[in-house]
Amino acid sequence: MQHFDLAIVGTGSGNSIVDERFADWNVALIERGTFGGTCLNVGCIPTKMFVHAADLAATPAASARLGVDSELQGVRWPEVRDRIFGRIDPISQGGRQYRVEGSPNVTVFEGTGRFVGDKMLAVTSAGTDEKTISADRFVLAAGSRPILPAVPGMADVGAHTSDTIMRLETLPKRMVIVGGGFIAAEMAHVFSSFGTEITLVTRSGALLRQEDLDVSRRFSEMAAERWDVRFDQEITSVERQDDLIRVHLNGPDGASTAAGDTLLVAAGRAPNSDLLHLDHTGVQLHPDGRVVVDEYQRTGVEGIWALGDISSSHQLKHVANHETRIVQHNLLHPDNPRASDHRFVPHAVFSSPQVASVGLTEQEALAQGLRFVSATQDYGDIAYGWAMEDTTGFCKLIAEADTGRLLGAHIIGPQAATLIQPLIQAMSFGLDARRMAREQYWIHPAMPELVENALLKLPLSD
Numbered sequence: 001m002q003h004f005d006l007a008i009v010g011t012g013s014g015n016s017i018v019d020e021r022f023a024d025w026n027v028a029l030i031e032r033g034t035f036g037g038t039c040l041n042v043g044c045i046p047t048k049m050f051v052h053a054a055d056l057a058a059t060p061a062a063s064a065r066l067g068v069d070s071e072l073q074g075v076r077w078p079e080v081r082d083r084i085f086g087r088i089d090p091i092s093q094g095g096r097q098y099r100v101e102g103s104p105n106v107t108v109f110e111g112t113g114r115f116v117g118d119k120m121l122a123v124t125s126a127g128t129d130e131k132t133i134s135a136d137r138f139v140l141a142a143g144s145r146p147i148l149p150a151v152p153g154m155a156d157v158g159a160h161t162s163d164t165i166m167r168l169e170t171l172p173k174r175m176v177i178v179g180g181g182f183i184a185a186e187m188a189h190v191f192s193s194f195g196t197e198i199t200l201v202t203r204s205g206a207l208l209r210q211e212d213l214d215v216s217r218r219f220s221e222m223a224a225e226r227w228d229v230r231f232d233q234e235i236t237s238v239e240r241q242d243d244l245i246r247v248h249l250n251g252p253d254g255a256s257t258a259a260g261d262t263l264l265v266a267a268g269r270a271p272n273s274d275l276l277h278l279d280h281t282g283v284q285l286h287p288d289g290r291v292v293v294d295e296y297q298r299t300g301v302e303g304i305w306a307l308g309d310i311s312s313s314h315q316l317k318h319v320a321n322h323e324t325r326i327v328q329h330n331l332l333h334p335d336n337p338r339a340s341d342h343r344f345v346p347h348a349v350f351s352s353p354q355v356a357s358v359g360l361t362e363q364e365a366l367a368q369g370l371r372f373v374s375a376t377q378d379y380g381d382i383a384y385g386w387a388m389e390d391t392t393g394f395c396k397l398i399a400e401a402d403t404g405r406l407l408g409a410h411i412i413g414p415q416a417a418t419l420i421q422p423l424i425q426a427m428s429f430g431l432d433a434r435r436m437a438r439e440q441y442w443i444h445p446a447m448p449e450l451v452e453n454a455l456l457k458l459p460l461s462d
C-alpha cells in the first residue's frame, strides 16, 4: 500500500493547494470526474461565458427604446458552445497533464475515493483494479453535486442539470426549468436570450428567496414579465411523450402542466460526503450532509481538513478559494493556524437584471433585533442610471443606527456584481457609511454614484 504525506480528494479547489512549498511532500490527488472540478468545467466559468454571450444577444431587444434599432439575426449555438468549451477543456486537460506528468511529488489517482480505515482510502474506477492508499493527512475537497428531486418519473425522462445543459447538441425550443435559485435565474436568462421559450417552475412564492425581500420581489416581478413563471408549485410527476417532457404540477390554482423539449433541474446541490464513507474515519456530518469543520477548516479527526462545497454553507467559489488558502497555510504551519473569515461573504447572480448582495438582509436584521437604519437608491435617480433610463434597479443599504457601520448591501440592476465591491470592502474593514460617502471622491457621472447616494441617504446623525 502506497503511503503519502498528504492525500487530497477532489481537484477543484483542492488542486491549488499543492504549490512549490509542498515540493518535498509526497502528495496523492484523487479525482473521480473531470480534472479541475465544478467551477472550471461546469460552473462559474462556462456559465459566465454563456451569460456574456446572452447579454450580447439580448442587447438589440433592449436598445430600440433608446432609438438604436438593431436586430438579432441569430445565435449559432454550436459555435457559442464550442468556443466556450474549446477554451475551457484544454485548461482542464493541461491541468491534469501537469499533475500526472509534470509534478514529480504528486501521484494522481483517477477514480472515486472512499475511506476504508481511519487514514486509509480505497480508489475505484471502472475497468481498473481498486487501489488502497494511506496518508498522514487528508484534505476533503470533494465538492457537491446537483440534486434531482424524488418525484415520480423525474429520473426517467432525461432531465438535464447544470452538469449537462451547457453541452446540448441543439438549442432547445421550449425549456422547463425546475428551481428558483441561482442556476435557474442564470440559465433562464441565457437560454431565453438565445431564443428558447422558458417555463420556470418553483415551489415557493418568489425567485431568489435568499435575497432581501425587496430584491427578491423585484426580480420575481421582472422574471414573470419575461418568462412563464409558475410560483408555489409542487411537482407531482414528470413524463416523456416522444420529444415532449411534461412536468405535472399542483399549485394555488389547482393542477397544471409545464411542457418542453428540454427539462433543466436546478433544485440545489448536495455535498459529496456520502461518497467518502466517512463513518470509517469518525469525521462528523451536519444533518444536511456537510462535513463539520472548525474555524481552522479542521474536521474532528486529527490531520483531516475539509473545504469548499463539501463543508461550507456557502456553495461559492470565492469561499472555496479562501478556505483553500487557509488549509494550505494550516498544513504548512500547524502550530500557527489561521482561521477562515466568513463574516462578509458576498454573492452575485449573473442573470438579467444582475443581483449582488453582502451581509444581512432587512429581514435578518429585524429577526436579530438590531437597531438599524436603511436606505434605497434607485438607479434612475443617479446620473448614469438616468442616462440609461433604468426604471427597475436599486441599491438598498442597511446600517447600524448608532455607529453607521454597514450591516448589509443589496443591489439589483446593471453591473450589480461589480458595484457591490466597495461595500464589501467597507464592511470588511469596518469603514462607517458616513466616512465612506464623504471622505473620498466618486467619479461623476459613473455608476458607483449609486453607492455614494445610497450611503448619503442613510438617516444617520453626524
Ligand SMILES: Cc1cc2nc3c(=O)[nH]c(=O)nc-3n(C[C@H](O)[C@H](O)[C@H](O)COP(=O)(O)OP(=O)(O)OC[C@H]3O[C@@H](n4cnc5c(N)ncnc54)[C@H](O)[C@@H]3O)c2cc1C
Residues within 6 Å of the ligand: 009, 010, 011, 012, 013, 014, 030, 031, 032, 033, 034, 035, 036, 037, 038, 039, 040, 042, 043, 044, 045, 047, 048, 111, 112, 113, 114, 141, 142, 143, 144, 162, 183, 272, 275, 276, 307, 308, 309, 310, 314, 315, 316, 317, 318, 319, 320
Ligand atoms: C452552474 C454553476 C454555476 C456556478 N457559478 C458560480 C459563480 O458564478 N460564482 C461562484 O462563486 N460560485 C459559482 N458556483 C459554485 C462553485 O462552482 C462551487 O462553489 C465551487 O466550484 C466548489 O468548489 P470545490 O472545490 O468545493 O468543489 P468542486 O470544484 O466541485 O471539486 C470537487 C471535485 O471532487 C471530485 N470528487 C467528488 N467526490 C469524490 C470522490 N469520492 N473521490 C474522488 N473525487 C471526488 C469531483 O469530481 C470534483 O471534481 C457555480 C456552481 C454551478 C453548479
Ligand SMILES: NC(=O)c1ccc[n+]([C@@H]2O[C@H](COP(=O)([O-])OP(=O)(O)OC[C@H]3O[C@@H](n4cnc5c(N)ncnc54)[C@H](O)[C@@H]3O)[C@@H](O)[C@H]2O)c1
Residues within 6 Å of the ligand: 149, 178, 179, 180, 181, 182, 183, 184, 186, 201, 202, 203, 204, 208, 209, 233, 235, 266, 267, 268, 269, 314, 315, 316, 347, 348, 349, 350
Ligand atoms: N453566481 C453564482 O455565484 C452561482 C451560480 C450558480 C450556482 N451557484 C451555487 O450553486 C448552488 C446551487 O444552485 P441552485 O440554483 O441549484 O440552488 P439554489 O439553492 O440557489 O436554488 C434551488 C432552488 O430550487 C428550488 N427547489 C428545490 N427543490 C424543488 C422542487 N422539488 N420543486 C421545485 N423547486 C425546488 C428551491 O426552492 C430553490 O429556489 C447555489 O446555491 C449557489 O451557491 C452560484
